[in-house]
Amino acid sequence: MASAAQTQPGGTESLTPSAVNHILMEFVIYFGRAVAVFYPVYLTGYLGLSISWILLCMLMFTWWQKNRRWKDVRIDSAIDLVDNESHIISSELKNTLQMASWVHFTDVEKVQWVNKVLEQAWPFFGMYMEKLLRENIQQTVRMSNSALKMFKFTKIHFGHKPLRITGMRAYTHEVDQREVILDMNIDYDSDVDIDADVNAAITVGIKGLKFQGMLRVILEPLISQAPLVGGVTFFFIRRPTLQINWTGMTNLLDSPAFSSLSEEAIMDIIASLMVLPNRMCIPLIDQLKVDEMRFPLPRGVVRVHVLEAKDLVAKDTYMMGMVKGKSDPYVTLRVGNRHFKTKTIKESLAPKWNEVYEFVVHEAPGQELEIELFDEDRDKDDFLGKYNLDFGEVKREKEMDQWFHLEGVNNGDIHLKLQWLSLRTESSLLNESNAGLSCAMLAVYLDNASNLPKDQKELTVHHKHGKHSKEARLTKKNVGPNSYVEFTLDKDVQKSKVAYTSKNPVWEQGFNFFVQNVKTQQLTLQVKDHEKKSVLGSLNIPILRLFNISSMCLDQNFPLERSGPDSQIKLKVTLRILTEERPPPKIPVSSPSNVKQQNRQVKAGGNAAAATPAASAAAATTAAATPAPSSGAPVASSPGLPGVPLDGTNKAASPQPRRNSFLASETSKPSNPNMRRYDSHSLLSENSIASSRFDLTDGASFPQAIRDHQGSFGEINLTVRYATMRNKLMVLVHACRNLFPCSDSGTDSYVRIYLLPDNSWRHRKKTHVKRKTVKPVFEEKFEFDVSLEDAQTRQLDVSVKNNKMFRKRERTDIGMLMLDLSQIDLVKGASDWFELTIPGLSRSTRQSHF
Template sequence: MQSDKPEASEPKGAEGPSDTEEKAPSAVATLDAPASKGISAVAVLWTFGKCLGALLPVYLAGYYRVSTSLLVFGMMVYTGWKHAREAKEARLKCAIQLQDNEQEYTSMKVSRIKRDLPAWVNFPDVEKVEWLNKVLQQVWPFVGQYLEKLLVETIAPSIRASSSHLQTLSFTKVDMGDKAMKVVGIKAHTENDKGQVLLDLYISYVGNVEINVEVKRYFCKAGVKGIQLHGMMRVILEPLIGDVPIVGAVTMFFIRRPKLDINWTGLTNLLDVPGLNVMSDSMIMDAIASFLVLPNRLVVPLVPGLHVAQLRSPLPRGVVRIHLVEAQNLAAKDNYVKGVMAGLSDPYAILRVGPQTFTSPHVDNTDSPKWGEMYEVIVHEVPGQELEVEVYDKDPDQDDFLGRAKLDLGIVKKSIFVDDWFTLKDTTSGRVHFRLEWLTLLPSSERLEQILKRNESVTSKTADPPSSAILVVYLDKAEALPMKKGNKEPNPMVQLSVEDVTRESKTCYTTVNPDWEEAFTFFIHNPLKQDIDIQVKDADRVQTLGSLTIPLSRLLSNANLSLDQWFQLDNSGSASRIYINTVLRLLWLDEERIGADVSSGLAAGLSKQLPQQSSPHPSFATEGVLRIHLLAGQNLVPKDNLMGGMVKGKSDPYVKINVGGETFTSHVIKGNLNPTWNEMYEVVLTQLPGQDLLVEMFDKDMDMKDDFMGRLKISLKDIIDSQYTDQWYTLSDVKSGRLHLVLEWVPTSSESDRLDQVLQFPSRWFTGEEEWKRA
């Protein structure tokens, strides 16, 4: 009986008869055999029809003398569309299969990679919530009913009213499918305000949604069949109250834009054409971002009487002042004499915090630029929001990528002051120097003079001086605005200006009593000398419906630095007024909370005494240098195919080495299964347990994802114990291939008289290099 069962290690797709085929009666095979030998006339006619259909466009193109270039262009567009459609359908199908068989897939994958995971890898702060997914699955049909009612009864009439061309629009089918949204993990934050509950939900929605739209007037049908949405949504339950339902409101938003993939049908199939698909998905993401991506929030009040505008636009958590100081050892991207001579780069940096983006000037012909730029960003949520940095080489045609780095701003909030170098990722070399300051928001004016004096000492190449405060304006509503000419109701909108910075509100159509409920934030350099100017205008920006000017010094004299009231509009009707809540907050660098080890780096020159005694970490002064010599490879797996896969080619191998958080990437050797690199890498490591040297090999492809060619993992403890290792390592997870590495552990020494010895004999490998080459 045991011989009939497959091996436990045999994959499902292995060749050989299955249990069903072994148990099937032989009579079935006998009955089926004659049918397979016969030739169906219908099949022959169908094949002939397909050949005729394929040749007919070619014949028509020649008959009507259609331009060959136009025909080729059409074929290219169709091929791109077909490829995009098939790829999108494959992604959706794989995602649905994974969701249906998640337990089986996960257990299979974990059993394969369990040996590759170190024992200390775990995620204790993110929890699985299968009970919540079961609840969502149970209520999903009713969510579908609600969305169908919303589309048919609310959204469709508003679309029909927006244009005369869409008066015959209707939703012919709304089916949200049976695949509910899943929460793959949840994290609860307990370090924030005690009056709220803050949750991070990692959402994965792979839905077999089917929504069809028809415009009968133009015989137009379009729709969606399948959606993927993946991202991290933050849910805030606040305010907490002492009565049922305990939670006053639920606020939801994405800190970063989620990933979206839509499978179009009908006329909207055209949106899958390469180029248009990116545009269509980005337009939909822009619509989602206007409601659900920071700084925008969706607020669902659960009790009456809440100030929803302040929940929708709360005061920021703080402000981060970013000093982009310099960079070092950036990759050289400029080449001369058609690539024969390597030059330097013309680097510049792009900084992003949520929707706020800053671009530094570029510095010509250097790998170590000094920028000396300063930027100020508003932080709405910590932890969660990150500072993202990308460095590029300025070119006349297309700028070259030089690396990226990322930092959680929650670290800056805890440290108050960070002055450090950040290693660039996804590149061969380079690091960026940042000085970051966390500025808290003060609700009093006592320290204004101290802040203004300190800002005078902050130097920067930027024209604007540092800000001393931020101003948040809650634009609520207006009443009794004047009518337009001809006694027509206006379409009011508001322009808010502080010096040369102007923000605009949304437009409320055909009303003299608009409700905006929006918030705007401004950086203020000196509130003693600045005003905020408010202009209420018609949507055409020509007719002014009223104006208002508020000196910011008026807020300084008020309690809590705020004004929350009705204001009479100037140059308007006698009863025209506007309700605004203005809040001023001073930006304070809390020097008392900054540690003594970083205080000396402040521009203000703080003086703190170092502690008399300190106990270093047990790993202190146990650093050493791991020197990795990547020499050669042998008998690698061929990955490049020729003549449509009929002939096996070679490979273009390169190696990625990961150790201690550092990643090194070798050069690509073209068309070789026995490459020779002779490259050396060095990394400073601390002798901590559980560290490994991970080596992965790939085949470089230009048009698709690089093919995997094997991996190996070496324990750092084994390298340190042996001090010096020179051997061939067999690659795992592939049929063949091995890699020649020389690994040296060089411990640090506190004896200065050994410097000459180190300079004379920097590496034991060099002494044996000639011997290795001869071998």
């Protein structure tokens, strides 16, 4: 290809006919606009009309422009409603009505037959619960505290309103072939009536409660013999919601000061039994291990970086609300029954926390990260927004670093970085960090203990005499202690539930700990008495002991120290190495130089195919003999050509410079006379404009500042999707960031788009110019009238340009991007930040991705 600017022997540059045509075309358009604006003013003065006519015309034009803009907004809103009708309607219904989940999600079934079964069996369920409360729960309450020894249920009636399942979703293809997973949305609006006597003077009761939550039921393993299912496991992925109407003395708990306390305490009890990582398990065959059902190894670990927030709502006011202040924001993070709180940033609407938290993930998809922002106050903290993120997205993406818009408020965004860490057993993958991050995870399953001493007195007597005391031998019944187990790993302390009056307690609970240093840390275990807090036995397990075992697991009875001679505790301790997984391969973004070179070859028709081997050899010889540019600029490698290294070390096989690059303008010479036809068209020729993308300085050299730039050329945020109902390809240009600064005050930038191979001036799309900024926000939408099949074969040519016209004969590109639409699911759409490059100039190592 001939370059747009040719160097004369004297060292001066001359414009090619193509560049002259483009300059003339732009000048004619510019002159026509000037005439259209100033001629009416001149005509008014020439005819001696009043200046009021000009003002009237300007007023009418302004009114028309405003009305037109409002009309465009209404049309765009209607179009968006048509394109996203189901999503908008479902979101509006979800916000305004409490509808069943099968209305919102198409894959959730309306299981009326299950509700009919529950309605028929509900009286018998009430009889079973009455027996359970009187025989088991009543005894447990009496033993929990000496003040409740007279506790007794006087009335138990579970009402006439049965539990309802508002929707059920079955997972079969997404899971293992030997299991079935069911998610059931439970809604229990009950007329339950329960009364109890604490003592002769105090009566408590419940009359009505509301309970909502999603229960996950896992049927595994599927077997080839009756009952076809080895066991049933059920649990709540997230904490359910509970509202209770108290009666009797517990009416005090209905007051605002106590209601949250009482319901939170009950929810904590439910969470300790049935909210992940806790599960309820029912084995149906003898061969199934209960510990593997109740406490399987987690799916992975998610590391959450709470970085910053912006545009938060100002909640602090002064002078009786007349003066708006700022907020004192903090963030709460909750996954199941595990929650954290960040530090509070005083008086800021754009706080920066830069804190890291780690969560064990048992079910992905399913478990969610619940984020809430509050403004800290002396009385009650004000709500600043919330956001829920399913860990299934993090597991799929492996790493997410983006802004999330807060829900429940008008404005506000939070910046999070999330990493998925897999659990491995290879010791070579251990990577300890000096920043305090975890390198491993420790899973502990606490099964039971045996032969515990009753108290510290019995332990002291035994150590002194070496045998049981006479009082103990003569006692007819030796009641065991109320014991629990306390685990400690550095500052992380976790406690088990209390096992009452047993020397052989059974806990069957699981715990997880994060390990920062395998060599120095150790797990400390203490069995304690619930009332006296005295130690009944202890055990230390160094983490290095597990690390040196090939399976990194210990499953055995451990003898207790500072306890009885036969006191033991059964544990299963498993160590797993945390390993960061790389994100999946992203959609490849073609180099603009390769795509444009292919388009020129397609346009050339059979000329390239008709070239003789001798001509090809001569062209190769000419290319090899072309000297390197004296300016010292690096030669651009061509990733699209096989056998050519990316670092350009293969000098003999270096590809021809791109026509629109500064190398082509300085070094390349037209070797084929037929190529001059692209530069010899008339001013009205469409091909002459198409050959250079309608850019005035296309083919000229880049400015010296861009050639000397060593970093990235910035990023652009695009959304690409196909509107099937309108049969149009939609391209939304949101914003750019970190653009190349063309001056001290920033850059006057705009975005130009072509849908290749349509690259004439009639097909060009461009945004408005954003002045004096390197982070322009456009938020403009462009439409291309193509079919879906045709769009999937096209490529999107995007260029960010500096708006400097008639100033220098230099290229205005400050960043380019080529998207291959065949690699994108256009119906679903894709939105992301893309790396901008200058072919032959960019030294950035990052790649654009979805």
